[in-house]
Amino acid sequence: QVQLQESGPGLVKPSETLSLICTVSGGSISSNFWSWFRQPPGKGLEWIGNIYNSGTTNYNPSTKTRVTISMDTSKNQFSLKLSSVTAADTAVYYCAAATNWLAFDYWGQGTLVTVSS
Amino acid sequence: EIVMTQSPATLSVSPGERATLSCRASQSISSNLAWYQQKPGQAPRLLIYAASTRATGNPVRFSGSGSGTEFTLTISSLQSEDLAVYYCQQYSSWPLTFGGGTKVEIK
Numbered sequence: 001q002v003q004l005q006e007s008g009p010g011l012v013k014p015s016e017t018l019s020l021i022c023t024v025s026g027g028s029i030s031s032n033f034w035s036w037f038r039q040p041p042g043k044g045l046e047w048i049g050n051i052y053n054s055g056t057t058n059y060n061p062s063t064k065t066r067v068t069i070s071m072d073t074s075k076n077q078f079s080l081k082l083s084s085v086t087a088a089d090t091a092v093y094y095c096a097a098a099t100n101w102l103a104f105d106y107w108g109q110g111t112l113v114t115v116s117s
Numbered sequence: 118e119i120v121m122t123q124s125p126a127t128l129s130v131s132p133g134e135r136a137t138l139s140c141r142a143s144q145s146i147s148s149n150l151a152w153y154q155q156k157p158g159q160a161p162r163l164l165i166y167a168a169s170t171r172a173t174g175n176p177v178r179f180s181g182s183g184s185g186t187e188f189t190l191t192i193s194s195l196q197s198e199d200l201a202v203y204y205c206q207q208y209s210s211w212p213l214t215f216g217g218g219t220k221v222e223i224k
Contacts, residue, residue: 035213045153045161045204047213060212061118094160102208103151103166105173110160 002027004108018082022095033098036080038091123216131224136192140205149209156201
């Protein structure tokens, strides 16, 4: 059973970089698709991007210029960096895994990141 | 970008009754569609993938149908624990996109 856990600061200042790590247990990060999503308070889900094949990435054009997703296979972790954040980036951030093409069957519990000075 | 539109926004159903949720894609996505259930304060849970395949561990009362641009999630006999928001997601092309969700209320 794959389990995912997000970690990182819950508060980030405007214009700074949001950094989150997703630690994976119960499965190897070297296979399947690994993604980041976010959900602003009271709103719907947004896909941010994903990584697979030990390094290939796809990003949502809405945040593509500010996003970097990377993985550390030695630690079985993948990470999200979102630069130049504003209040609009305040959201619950989820990491997730897809073992059925790009339908995501494993999710972390989510972590709330607030952008505020 | 493929736009996913869900209807209705809110659905109120009595326990034991059938609930029918709709999802429409702005262009054909074949059967590359997933349905998720999100209960308050929880992460989304995969219910259906490939438009009609029930994900492991989900009750048989949840079923999906459709292809191309029109899709349906049916809850055959609504239970109180089905109170949630349901999202459809297409994975036919980048970027992956979600519908706005349907909130299912218990009447």
